[in-house]
Amino acid sequence: MAEGVANDRYVFWLGSGISRERMPDLKSLAKRILISLQGQIEQSNPHCRFRAALDSVIGHAGPSADECNSIDYSTSPESWAVFEALAGRLVNNYARMLGVTVDGEEADYLLWDVLNAAAVYSDPAILPDAEHLCLAALAMEGAASEMPSANWDSLVEKAIEILAGGRPIQRVAIAPGDTRAGRRRTNLYKFHGCARSALEDPAQFRPLLVARQNQINGWVASNPVMASVLINLIVTKPTLMLGLSAQDSNIQSLFASAQVQMPWHYPTHPPAYAFAENAVGGDQESLLQNVYHQEFNAGTRASIRTDALVQAFAKPLLLALLLFVLTEKLRHLVREGFPAIQEVDRAKLAEGLGNGRNLVAANVTSSADDVMSLITKIGRTMTMLREGALPNAASGLYSPVSAEPLELMTANPNLAAGGIAEFAVALSLVGLGLDRGLWAVGPNTSAPDPGAFGLVGRSGAAKIFFAGDHRAAIRLTTNGLLADNDDAVVVHSQSNPVPMHRSPRRPPGRTGLALVREVSVEELLAEGTEVEDLLERFRNKVAL
Structure with missing residues (x-):
């Protein structure tokens, strides 16, 4: 299922469960x-x-x-x-x-x-929770392009506004005419209406707030345009339900209608239906009966339930999926960016990325504060890599590894030239070093100029910067993020640029070691791609 998400195979069906800690139950x-x-x-x-x-x-x-x-x-x-x-x-x-x-x-x-x-439900003081932030990040990574929502709140939209700033990432469809607007990287279908729109324009959107039984029962007949859009999603992409019980008759009707047009057969890979729940509920089982018909029988019933159940609620599941998608994208960059690397060495680099992911997972909770901190750090790292600058609210706090799903990354001609594949190799080496005790994660130096993260080795602590190209490397200095006497390592994707004079920001600290060390992944790989040797040379350069 996680691979399916990474490849944007799933439609994310959203219910009130993803907002239960923000909105009245x-x-x-x-x-x-x-x-x-x-x-x-x-x-x-x-x-x-x-x-x-x-x-x-x-x-x-x-x-x-x-x-x-x-x-x-x-x-x-x-x-x-x-x-x-x-x-x-x-x-x-x-x-x-x-x-x-x-x-x-x-x-x-x-x-x-x-x-x-x-x-x-449109209170501007209510901030997105972890679920909404993870959905927004997944959407920006191109892994959540379709999101039908039964929720009135605007927390998904607000999360995308925070992470993407003013960039045109999202299309929101509430009224039938909204479906004619141009598609964007992610498309949110608020088929039960929108509280914010109803408050701002009650004449148009108040009638679209669906809550009463008669509205639900007659919804499909009264909303043929939106119904046809949602049925098409059910027919063409597998379903992942997050915080949605599927108890409403219009939802059951949509899935039954889709089954008539073109059913999913059991088994499928990835699973055609997945519910993020502790157990498959009665309404969800009814949905499975509707979509599988004769295939939901005494011989298959138990295995269908098992395949459909993702035994984790939306909050931890979405965080896990985000970490999975990011890791798989970085592994893809290593694999496709450097075909000369032998398979055994490629596997070690993939292992290093997995080590790093697992370390992050072990040290982050699925609370909104932790998730926001993690997403902000990722956005800061990627923006410094590409721009040599920190992100800002106008352009958004998050910068994705790539804007397309995993299997389409190879078709993006800009990835090869952006230094991001070398960045993935560097993260792999850091992850291997963490696993082998060559260094440990340490605190960053104090704001306002932290690196991507901090590492601590036998020679002390240092903050780590990544620069995708010479322009980004220069701007780390001109933007005041890096000074001559910082305990820092700059990992360049390309060859090391000519050293620039950097103004000191504090009195000299330790002596006998150049405080700012620079290492080029491009030059390291040119000297050899055998991972054990590559890791040793990387270690000598970073001098931790």
Whole structure:
């Protein structure tokens, strides 16, 4: 499955689970509706419209006779003994709950007025979580070009705005006409509407907020353009569901319709359907039955469930996929950039990259802060490699290894000339040295001018810079990122440029060793590609 993601084979179907730590969950919404309706009841009026609406909402929770007798409409629901139980049951009946109408009010009164969903789900103060940041980075790497989303929030869009800046990376389709806009590197289909758009232009986008049961049941018939786009995605690319239970009837209908047009057969590689869950849920199993029909039988049922289950939730899974994609791209650059390297040596270099990846994975959590820090460091490293500068908000904080999926990298003529293949070799050697105890990861020197990362060897600590070409190398100095008496190593992809005078930034430190050491991967490879010898020569040059 991870290889499929690296090659942009999967459609990422997004549900509320990826925003659960940023946006109100369905149980919280149910509680707010119960409290709001009760608070507006005219206690002296047995025919009060809010009483009638509250009756309907509670009815969708299926209370027992004893539970009904315990409910007192004259007191706040928070004091009811069954309050938590009712709210919990309404989670799986959220569309029916939101479909309850109040006499004299618009059909979407509960969503628009009681929950204030447009404002709540578009709150500019709410920042993207780890899932949204990883999706944005994967999209920029060309590995997540199609993302249908049932979510009203704009956290994926916001994450891409942070990482890509003003670059035209993303197309967002909400209304039917949006599908006519030119495709971009990633395409987000908000088929249940968008809170931010509804708040900004309620006349056009308020009706597109899908929440009520009747809207869901009639969605396919009422949205033929978007439905046909999504069905085409299901037919042509495998499905990866992230935080999406697939309980809504319109989603089930889309997959059933796609199966009629051109079914996926079991088994497929990569798996045609994958769910990031602890277990395959009832609605997801129903979906598998719809798409596989007779192939979902007594002999295959267990193995289909097993193949479809990715037993990790979206937060750790997306971080793992991002690390996998980056590592495989770097391995591809080593493999395709230097065909003269023998297979046994190429395998060692690939192992070095894997060591580095695993070290990163062991020292980063899937918290938003850690993920943002990691992505920012990657963006800083790649921007210094290419530009000899630090990234900025206008151009985005992230710079991908390549803008295309793994299998299309060979067709990019700019990769060969950008020094990135040599950069991949250098990272491979660093990873091998880490595994063999030649050096360890150490703290960078203090901001504002850290290198890509810090290493500590027997001779002390140093920050590591990478320069893809002579222009980037020169700009590391002219931009003030590198000074003469920095404890630093500059790893050049090309031949070493003529040394430039750099102004010191601090009093001299240790003596007897040139503080800024420079090594050329191009020159190292010209002297020989046998990895053990290459690593020893690299080690001598970096002098750690």
